[in-house]
Structure formats: structure tokens, C-alpha cells
Amino acid sequence: MKVLIIGAGVSGLFIAYELLKRGVGEITIVDAKTPGSGASLRNVACFRSSFTSPEHVILMKESIKKWLEIRDSWGVGIHQNGYIWVARKNETIDVFKKLSQFHNSYGVPTRIIGKDELKEKEPYMNIDIVEGALYDPTAGKMNLMEVFTELYLRVKKMGAKIIPYTPIEKLVVSGGRVKSAISPRGQLDADVFIVAAAEGSKKILESIGVDVPIEPVPRHPIVTEAYSEIIKAGLVIDWDTPGSPHITQTSHGSIILARDVKDEPWIPLNSQRFDAIYKIVKPLSELYPALRYINITRYWMGYYDMTPDHHPIYGPVHPFENLYIAAGFSGHGLMMAPMTGVVIANWVVDGKPGIEVAENLTLERFKTGKLVKELAVIG
Amino acid sequence: MDREKVTIICRCNDVTLEDILKAIESGIDDFELLRKKLKIGFGPCQGRGCLVIAARLFARKTGRNLGEIISNYTFRPPLVPIPVKYFTRGGEK
Amino acid sequence: MTSPIDRRIYEHPIITFHRGRKIKFVFEGREVEAYEGESVAVALYAIGIDVFSWSRKLNRPRGPFCMIGKCSSCFMIVNNIPNTRTCILPVQEGLVVERQKGLATPPSKPLEEEVEEVELNPDVLIVGGGPSGLEAASILASNGLEVVVVDEHFKPGGQLLKQTHKFFGNVELFGGQRGFQIAELYIKKLAEYSNIKLLTQTSVYGVFRGGIVAAAGRNKHYIIKPRAVIAATGAQERLIEFPNNDLPGVMGAGGAQTIMNEFGVKPGEKALVVGSGNVGLIVAYQLVQAGVEVKAIVEIMKEIGGWFVHAAKVRRLGIPILTSHTIKYVEGNGRVEKAVVVEVDDKFNPISGTEREFNVDLVLLAVGLEPDTRFHAQAGAVMKYVPELGGLVPIRTRDLETTVSNLYVAGDSSGVEEATTAILEGRIAAYSIISKFTSGSRAQQALEEMEKTLKFLWEEYRSSPLLSRARRGKESVTVSREELLELRSKYPPPVSFG
Numbered sequence: 008m009k010v011l012i013i014g015a016g017v018s019g020l021f022i023a024y025e026l027l028k029r030g031v032g033e034i035t036i037v038d039a040k041t042p043g044s045g046a047s048l049r050n051v052a053c054f055r056s057s058f059t060s061p062e063h064v065i066l067m068k069e070s071i072k073k074w075l076e077i078r079d080s081w082g083v084g085i086h087q088n089g090y091i092w093v094a095r096k097n098e099t100i101d102v103f104k105k106l107s108q109f110h111n112s113y114g115v116p117t118r119i120i121g122k123d124e125l126k127e128k129e130p131y132m133n134i135d136i137v138e139g140a141l142y143d144p145t146a147g148k149m150n151l152m153e154v155f156t157e158l159y160l161r162v163k164k165m166g167a168k169i170i171p172y173t174p175i176e177k178l179v180v181s182g183g184r185v186k187s188a189i190s191p192r193g194q195l196d197a198d199v200f201i202v203a204a205a206e207g208s209k210k211i212l213e214s215i216g217v218d219v220p221i222e223p224v225p226r227h228p229i230v231t232e233a234y235s236e237i238i239k240a241g242l243v244i245d246w247d248t249p250g251s252p253h254i255t256q257t258s259h260g261s262i263i264l265a266r267d268v269k270d271e272p273w274i275p276l277n278s279q280r281f282d283a284i285y286k287i288v289k290p291l292s293e294l295y296p297a298l299r300y301i302n303i304t305r306y307w308m309g310y311y312d313m314t315p316d317h318h319p320i321y322g323p324v325h326p327f328e329n330l331y332i333a334a335g336f337s338g339h340g341l342m343m344a345p346m347t348g349v350v351i352a353n354w355v356v357d358g359k360p361g362i363e364v365a366e367n368l369t370l371e372r373f374k375t376g377k378l379v380k381e382l383a384v385i386g
Numbered sequence: 387m388d389r390e391k392v393t394i395i396c397r398c399n400d401v402t403l404e405d406i407l408k409a410i411e412s413g414i415d416d417f418e419l420l421r422k423k424l425k426i427g428f429g430p431c432q433g434r435g436c437l438v439i440a441a442r443l444f445a446r447k448t449g450r451n452l453g454e455i456i457s458n459y460t461f462r463p464p465l466v467p468i469p470v471k472y473f474t475r476g477g478e479k
Numbered sequence: 480m481t482s483p484i485d486r487r488i489y490e491h492p493i494i495t496f497h498r499g500r501k502i503k504f505v506f507e508g509r510e511v512e513a514y515e516g517e518s519v520a521v522a523l524y525a526i527g528i529d530v531f532s533w534s535r536k537l538n539r540p541r542g543p544f545c546m547i548g549k550c551s552s553c554f555m556i557v558n559n560i561p562n563t564r565t566c567i568l569p570v571q572e573g574l575v576v577e578r579q580k581g582l583a584t585p586p587s588k589p590l591e592e593e594v595e596e597v598e599l600n601p602d603v604l605i606v607g608g609g610p611s612g613l614e615a616a617s618i619l620a621s622n623g624l625e626v627v628v629v630d631e632h633f634k635p636g637g638q639l640l641k642q643t644h645k646f647f648g649n650v651e652l653f654g655g656q657r658g659f660q661i662a663e664l665y666i667k668k669l670a671e672y673s674n675i676k677l678l679t680q681t682s683v684y685g686v687f688r689g690g691i692v693a694a695a696g697r698n699k700h701y702i703i704k705p706r707a708v709i710a711a712t713g714a715q716e717r718l719i720e721f722p723n724n725d726l727p728g729v730m731g732a733g734g735a736q737t738i739m740n741e742f743g744v745k746p747g748e749k750a751l752v753v754g755s756g757n758v759g760l761i762v763a764y765q766l767v768q769a770g771v772e773v774k775a776i777v778e779i780m781k782e783i784g785g786w787f788v789h790a791a792k793v794r795r796l797g798i799p800i801l802t803s804h805t806i807k808y809v810e811g812n813g814r815v816e817k818a819v820v821v822e823v824d825d826k827f828n829p830i831s832g833t834e835r836e837f838n839v840d841l842v843l844l845a846v847g848l849e850p851d852t853r854f855h856a857q858a859g860a861v862m863k864y865v866p867e868l869g870g871l872v873p874i875r876t877r878d879l880e881t882t883v884s885n886l887y888v889a890g891d892s893s894g895v896e897e898a899t900t901a902i903l904e905g906r907i908a909a910y911s912i913i914s915k916f917t918s919g920s921r922a923q924q925a926l927e928e929m930e931k932t933l934k935f936l937w938e939e940y941r942s943s944p945l946l947s948r949a950r951r952g953k954e955s956v957t958v959s960r961e962e963l964l965e966l967r968s969k970y971p972p973p974v975s976f977g
Contacts, residue, residue, distance in 0.1 A: 041416045048422060131587065156423040160413045171416065232430050232467060232562050233535070235582045259399075259425060260535075260582050277859055278973035279463055281687035281702070288473040299474055300560045300585035302467035304432060306685075307460075387722060387808070394725040397544070398551045400536035403720060430551035430562065435544075438849065438870065439720055453864030456871055461857040463685025463693075466548070466631075467562075472594050472700045 009033045010355070011188055011197035013175050013211060014204035015042035017155060017341050018333050020162050021348030022201055027165040029356050034167040037188075037195065039174035043155050045205055046340060049309030051228065051255050051263050052154075053242040054342035055090050055146030057110050057117050060379050062318055062364045063339070064113045066346045069362065071145060073345035083157050084150030084258055088241045091120075091128065092141040093294065095247040103141035103246075110143070117143045131237045131297050141246075148241035150258050151341070175204075177214030178330075185215070185330045199355055201331045202324075203347075205312040206273075208334040217324055220373050221335045222272040223310035226265060227283040230305045233260030237297055248290045262301065264291050276308040311338040316378035319343065322354055322369040331355065332370060395443070396436040398429025406440060410447050417444050417455045430467055433459070484527030486745045492768050493643050493657075496743030504574035513570040516633075520546070520553045520566035521742045523576075529727045529814040531555065531565070535581035540813050542727025546734035547631070549715070554579050559586040567680075569633070596700045599676070601627040603912055604692055604705035606683045606854055609637020610898045611711035611890030613665040614905035620672035622913045622921060627676045627703060628669070629683050629694050634741075635669075636662025637713050638891075639898060641736035643765060644789070652899050659740070661898075686858040690974045706916065706977050707885040709908045710855055711901070714848035714869065714891035719753070722808035728815030732762040732845035739769040747841025751818045752776040753806050759845030760789035766843075767796050774837045777804040777820050779827060786945070807834060809842055818842050848895045855892070858883050859972030867952030868894030874956050874966060877933060878911035879904060882967045885977035887911070894956070896949040903936045915977075 008031055012019045015038035023034045038044070054074060056067035071087075078085035094100050103119055110117040120142045126134045128142075163169060175188045178200065187196045188211075202208045206223035213219075238256040245252040252266040266287040268280070284306060292298040314320060314335035324330040331354060333347050340347075350360035360366060372378060390404035401424045414420045417440075426440045427433030437459065445452040488496065499515030506523060513522035520531065520543050530540040531553050544552040548567035557563040557576050561583030565576070603619050605612040608630030616628045634640060642658025653661045669675050681696035692708065694701040716731035718724075728747060732754075735746040750771050752763050755778035763773050776793065781803055783790050793800065807821040807829065822833035849870035856862050860873040860881040873881040873888050880887055887908040890901035910929035914922045941950045958966070 041418055043419065043422075133587075152422040152425070156414060156419055159419065163413055231470070233582055234561065235584045237584065259428070261428070275973055277460070277462075277857075278688050279685065281685075281689075281691045281693060285473045288470050292470055292474050296589075297585045297587040299469070299471040299590055301470050302430070302562055303464055303470060303473075304430060304467050305462050306464065307462050387810075389722045389808070392722045393720050394534075394539070395720055397534070397541070397725055400534045400539070402537075430554070431549055434549050434715060435718055439718060443720075453866075456864050457862060461853045463687070463857055464695075465684045465853050465857060466682040466695070468684055468695050471590055472695055474590075475593065475596070 009197040010199045012036040012201045016047035017344040018347045019203035021344040022351045023162050023167045025348035025352035036169045037173040041171045052151035053148045056115050057143040065364045070346040083154045087147040090143040090146035090242045091240045092244045092246045093137045097138050199329045203333040221312045224272050224313050225270045225274045225308050228265040231262040232302045232304050252290045313337045318379040396426045399425045486525045488743045502570050506576045519568045525744045533580045544730050546737040592698045594698050599703045601625040604708045607711040608635030611901040611905035614902045615909040618909040620675045625674050629678045629681050631682045633680045707912045709887040711890040712851045712892040715851045717847040726815050729842045732843045749839040750841040751839045752843045754845035756784035760785040773798045776800045778802045779805045850892045861966050861970050865952045867948045879908045883972040884975035894953050906932045
């Protein structure tokens, strides 16, 4: 079986990885630019399963299991050092209690922590302005570059062909099947086509009359120079400030500060906003006063490829029997990638994803109106 | 003296010539991936001291075009490191 | 216990060093005397500190390197604040300084000084106070436009500050004057205009959506909304790699020039210079003027790169220039102690057996300059890699406008050339802007002056064989107005000015 995967990001690469593990022979992955040049290497590299929809929780619980297997077998830096949502207001603790109940009911052991425990966990936090926090011990962060390059090298070694600078302009269909993908460099034929191209998936599928409701919304992370460990948790989120400012520190020592600043979709990624820096830095430096003496070294932009219900689009693209999609991860593409690989590989080889909730995430749901609801989108 | 071990390409992050050659040998065939994996130019100097040297080495080893490699690099603000304290008051318009 | 070492120069054949009042600060528990106006790095270097920091992963000793706040070799913890660039931090009474090994922790203490925000709305923002920017500023101001000039150094002048030799050519273009004197003349001229705001020790750090240009000075944050920008950001030194290239004592020629010509501190005792272009030749005799013994200059090409007049001066001083030679490696414990050079063949491969050792404590890299075009690139201008010009430069029209509306490039950042061409390009950009922003006879005159300068530059000055490489390079990136507009629409920039 010849498979063409469009998009050499973390999703496309994990799909290839799983297909190769299941013995599928010829895998070619093309990318409009270079592997990882999209959102795969433009994110805060964190993971959690403490979501508020069964779809997210179940898929992420499995994904975290896979990440830990990867940590042990590949020897890469993946750290389960938790997520902390801090509450500035007392009322928020009540909200946290309800969330925690939901999480616990799905076997995700989040719990409320008080000021003392918070101070122990985050010695550099200004405890005076917080009331407590919601803690997810099974969440964490990873060494993004290390993990991605290891994934890339392994997929290459396992036999996949990875071709950069090959944007796909359109697909050609015949008799209910996709026959080929057309790029300026030529035509690519295959038996199975998988589109894992984030917001790029829109244009590709539009060419055969399929509407994909993905909008790339820009995000504005700020990166600092390297310092000794200040942020101990995998990710700390300021729940009560609009836009949920969040902060993490890489194992390299750089601190990443971010916030969901309201911005237009499709804005180019070289259009940095002066006001965004204030919006991000101010609340986080209130939480961590040491930040004031830290040097900002880079401000890059990245996309969340957002769907209307903030859940990914998985699976077959009807009515074409050999076409699949894995896109619209709305900010969670990296953390879900191992399971993206599994469910898509299962769909291709077995005809079904192997995990029930994945059936709720097909493209069909936008036609039937069966959208999923999710509250917390960041991180 | 192990030449390649003590030839420092990226001063900020201590990336040696040996690191770069080993990474290329392991199959890293894209300069941006090489840069990101080894963190060349990620430090305080943001590539001023090392980007061109690393690009030249990569071009030589892989036969790629130096001009293309350098033209793909993106420049983002701030062009010099700015302490966070510059943003902790006002400015929100 | 005070150190008996004092590397300061007290007698110099050309420069008189005006040192400010004495200032005391504390370095790792001991009191250090310095002079107002010196940077912390220079003050420490003057008393014999060679190792400024240790690298984070391999714990390698590092010494001063770029001397302009652009690397991380001089990082120290000052008043508990880590990652402080001591080469651009002026000495102050009572500073507490200690060295940093790898990563450190920032303090959580309250801010000592608040940062003041200043909004500016000039007609023209000039990024870079070198010869190009200074020339443009004086012309724009004399034509009634509001100008803001930003320079990172505490004294504007760019490369001119480091140049002690006399300029050639006609009097109008400063023939007979020394570089640093020309800088003085410009600074005096600019002071005559009330419509020029000169911001020193300030770095322009980015262009943002809506055409906002932000700059950071000492506890001042400038939010600038200009109608036009001339980015005359100059060039930076190229580096080469060789074993132990990061030892203290290995630095760019520019760094050594800053230490000895601006601050009057001897950069070393015995030096090897790598590169025989004008910078290498000039820094060699400047080293001798500063009392440093120059053992040799090595040049990888078969011929000497710089002008005959500089090479002759170097030879008269008895400094050997070894062509077809390159540096093989350096060695030393905490500082360079010896440098080994080797002859190369036609293909620039080292010829084994031709190694020569020099006992030196200073190795200066003068292997070329590359344009500093990060500002233009970050603003979204279409760039092209041109080896003849030293690196990545923006595409531009004859009057030096890039694909970002009303963003101009001038001087070495448009392609490495000379101080004189920098001045002429500053002039061209200024007149182009005046012809757009004024009307009537003033605009007409500006257009005429611009054409006059363009003609002189391209048809006379650049016809010299010494500039043929740079000329070719600049021709290859100069496009017509129509082509520029095409490029602008093909690669739309995220901002526009005007």
C-alpha cells in the first residue's frame, strides 16, 4: 500500500511512525516547507489530560501513556512535572473543585492545593496574590526539539521518504477515490492520502469540494534568556486573568511566557504586536516577580489551527474512500500526536480508529451539528 | 587535542564543531532542524556570532546553497535582549 | 588586596584619553578603582581580569569578545542581577560585581529604577549614528524635518570612532581628517539643530504591527511612530572557527579597537592579527601605537587585502605579513598563550609541516565584515544574500528605499563598502525623503541634490577598481521602482511607514 502523508509536522510524522510499525510499506511524507516548520516547533511543548470533554480526556490519557513509553525507549526529555492553574480569586477555587470532580471521574487525579503547598511547589511565585490552585500531577512538558528531531530521524530510518519544499496545490479524484496530489514539482500518486497540514488542509481539501472549518489563530509567545530553574512545574496558568497567561521553563533554562491575546485569524507570523508584550508580561511578572530582571530574547508567533468546537478533526473524508484528515488540533496537536498516529493508522489499516471517542471527531460532525464542547483551550 | 571538540561554533550554548558534524551524520539534513536540535543561535546573541559559521559548515557538508540557507532564517524582535521590566508598566493602548 | 596590574595607556602618539573622575566599585569582594566613562568590563580588564565568565555547558573560560553588548561572554552578576552585559554597563559608584558560572537566578527584589516611557512621532527615524546616519540627520534637519537618531553606543560615530588614520579625498568629504575627528565634527553639527533628537546608549529593538518602532535606552522605553526610517545599522565582524577559538584573548579587531582607542586600555602584550584587509592592517599599527608587539599578520589569500598605503605603514613598523597563511589553532590556560599558523595551498588546504608558532596573548580576527541587516529583515524587507557585499542585504531602489514603504537602507548595512560611500548613501536617502515630505522648491532642490549625489557616487566614486566588487554587489540588488513595487506585492511586508 502506497501512502502519501501531506504535512511533515508532528502529526504527520507520528502517523507515519504508527503505519510503519504496522508494516505498511511505502510511506511518503511531503511538506510545503521543511519538517516541523509549522506549529510543531512553535508551541510551549506541554501536555495534560485534564480537559473537560470525554474526547480530550480519553485520548490524552492514552497519549500521555505513549509519551512516557517514548521517554523510556527513546531516552528523550519528557517530564511529568505537572500543570498548576492558579486562582487569584476565592470563587475560582469552587470552579476548580467542580473541574477536579469531572477529571477524577475519568481517572485524571487533579486536586486542589492550598497556598502552603503551592509555595513549596513554586518557591518563586508571589503567593500573596493567589488563593490556591488546581494541580494536575500527570501533566508535564517535554524537550521539544529533542523529541521532534528524534521522531524525524526514526521515521526516516524506518523507511519513510520525507520530501520538503513540496506544497500540494490540489488533489485529483476519480471514481470516488483520490488519485493524485499535484504540486509545482510534479504529481504524486498513492493508494491512500492523509492530510495532516494544519490550516493548509483547508485549501487542499477545498480543491475537491470539501469544506474544512479550520481557522489559524495567531499566538504570541515570548522567550527569555536562560536562567537557573525558576518555574518548577511543567506549565503554570493564571486562570483568573482573561486570556489565561501561562508560563513554562525549558530544560535549557529559557522561560516561555504566553497568553491568548485576541487577534485576527490568518494574520502572517511576522506581524508581531507591540502591545502583546505588555499584555503577556504584566500578569506573569505579578505572579513571578523575578521575571522583571530577566531578558526577553525572542518573540515569535505561531498558530492554533482552531475548529469551531476546539477539537481535532480525525478520520475519513467522505465520500472519498482513501482520504483521511488529521488537523484542527486547536493548540493541542503536539500533545495528542502519539494518539493521532494510532487512530489514523488504525483507520487506514482496520477501517476504524480503535478508540470509540475518536469516532466523534470526524469531519462529518460539522455537517450533522454534533460539535464537542471544551472549556480550557490553552496549554 | 581533539580539534573538533574544542572548536566552539556557538559560544552561548557551547555547540562544538563535533556536535554539528555528528548531528549531520545522524541524518539531520535540514539546517533549521540542526539549529533547533543543537540550539545554535538560541542564546543571548541570537545567532550573531554563530549563524553564518554554522550555515557555512552545513552548506559545505551537505552541498546545499549557503545563500538559500541564510535567506531562510527569520529575524524576530527584540533585536537586542530587553529586560522584562520595560514592559511591567503602562503601554497597553 | 589590590592588584598591581594597570593596563591603561597613559602615553599615546595620537590620542589623548580624557578620563573622568575616579569611581570605586566592588568586584568579588575587592575594591576596584575605575574612571567615569569606562564600562565595567573595561575597568576589570584594565586591572588584569582575563576570565570574565565560564560557559554553561563545558565550563570554558571566556573573556571580553565583541565589546558591544551583542554576545554573552561578559555576562556577570551585577547588584544580584545575572546576565548583565558588563561591556556596555558604565561604571557607577558602589556597584557590586561578581562573575557568573553558567546559569544564575534573578532576584525577586523590587525594581530599583522604574522605566520611563517616551512616545516620539518624528518625520524620520534614523537607526544608527554612524557616518551614514549622521550625514542623513544633518541634511534632513537643515531642511526642516523632525529627526530622531538612535545609536547604541554612548557616543555616536560608529566605525569612525575607531579610526585613527587620515581620510583621503576632497575636503568636502573630510579628506585629511581622522575618523574620530570626523565624528566630533558631526556631533557638533547635529547639536546646532533643535529638531534633531539624539538618543545614545539606546537600541532599536523591533518593528511592530502598525509601524511602531521600539527602542530601549537606560531605563527609558521609546515608542516611535516615524513617517520614514533610515536604517543605517552598519556592519558586524565576521568570525572564523578554529580549535580553542573561544579562549580569552581571541577577539574581533573591533573589540580590541574599542578597548584601546576609545578607552585607552592595552588589549594585550603580544598580538597576532588574522586578516590583511584594511581593518587588519589598520588595527595592526593601532596596536603598535598602543604599545602592543604585533608578531605577524596572517592572510589566507595570496595577496594582501587592504590598501597599499596601510600595508606600507605596517611594513615600515617591521610587522611581517604572511600571505597564504591561516590560523591553525590557539592554546592557553585561561588566556591565549600561543597561536599556531600554517601555510595553505591553492585550494586553501593547510600544508602540513609548514606550521609556525607565535607566543602571543592576543589574537585579533579581522576576517571581514558582514552587513547588520537584522532590522531590515525583521521589518519584512525582501533580502538577498550577496557575497560581494558581505552577506544578507535588502533589495532597494537607486534612492535606497526597500520593499517596506519608506524604510531606507544606507551605509555598510546596504553592503560593506567605505565610510565615504556611507556618507554619500546617507545623503541620497535623506534627499529622497525630503523630496517626498516637502513641496515646492525645497522638494525640487532635494531631488536635484539627490541626482547629483547619485551621479557622483555611481559614475565617479564607484568607478575606482578598489570598489569594483562592492559596486557589482550593489548593482545586483538595486532595482527599478516598478520592480520594487512588484516585489512589494509579491512579498507583502507586515508594516509600512509614511
